[in-house]
Amino acid sequence: MDDVTNGGCLCGNIRYSFTGEPVMTAICHCRHCQKQGGSAFSVVCAVPVAAYQQSGATRVFEDVGDSGLPLARHFCPDCGSPIVSIAKALSDFTIIKAGTLDNPSQFAPMLEVYCDHSLSWVPHLDGTQRFSLSNFGEEG
Numbered sequence: 001m002d003d004v005t006n007g008g009c010l011c012g013n014i015r016y017s018f019t020g021e022p023v024m025t026a027i028c029h030c031r032h033c034q035k036q037g038g039s040a041f042s043v044v045c046a047v048p049v050a051a052y053q054q055s056g057a058t059r060v061f062e063d064v065g066d067s068g069l070p071l072a073r074h075f076c077p078d079c080g081s082p083i084v085s086i087a088k089a090l091s092d093f094t095i096i097k098a099g100t101l102d103n104p105s106q107f108a109p110m111l112e113v114y115c116d117h118s119l120s121w122v123p124h125l126d127g128t129q130r131f132s133l134s135n136f137g138e139e140g
Helices: 031-037
Strands: 004-008 015-019 024-028 042-048 052-055 059-064 070-075 082-087 093-097 111-113
Touching: 015 093, 031 042, 031 070, 052 082
Parallel strands: 024 111
Antiparallel strands: 004 015, 015 052, 024 042, 042 093, 059 070, 070 082, 082 093
């Protein structure tokens, strides 16, 4: 049986789980992730759509990625925690905001994307593969 990983929003109204390991864990330095999270970057985990389950309804901000395709940014309507992004360009994956994991330290980032947008005072993380824009043609 696959391991189950759990997470949720700050107020607890949104809970989710996924089975197995993330396909990818990344740091995204894009301006949209900076603005959505109110921070220097976002840490995200991509999991197959079929592996992800959620309870509680999110609100959605309809964004557009670098590909020109829709990017739905789901967040808790009560506390505002960003939960997942659903990118048309990556339709096989659910992109989880890793800060909402119950144990956010369990999956270390393997790459950094949109490094051209990285804030000048943010150090490079040792051991990550870095991309000036995106390795998958879409914002996180």
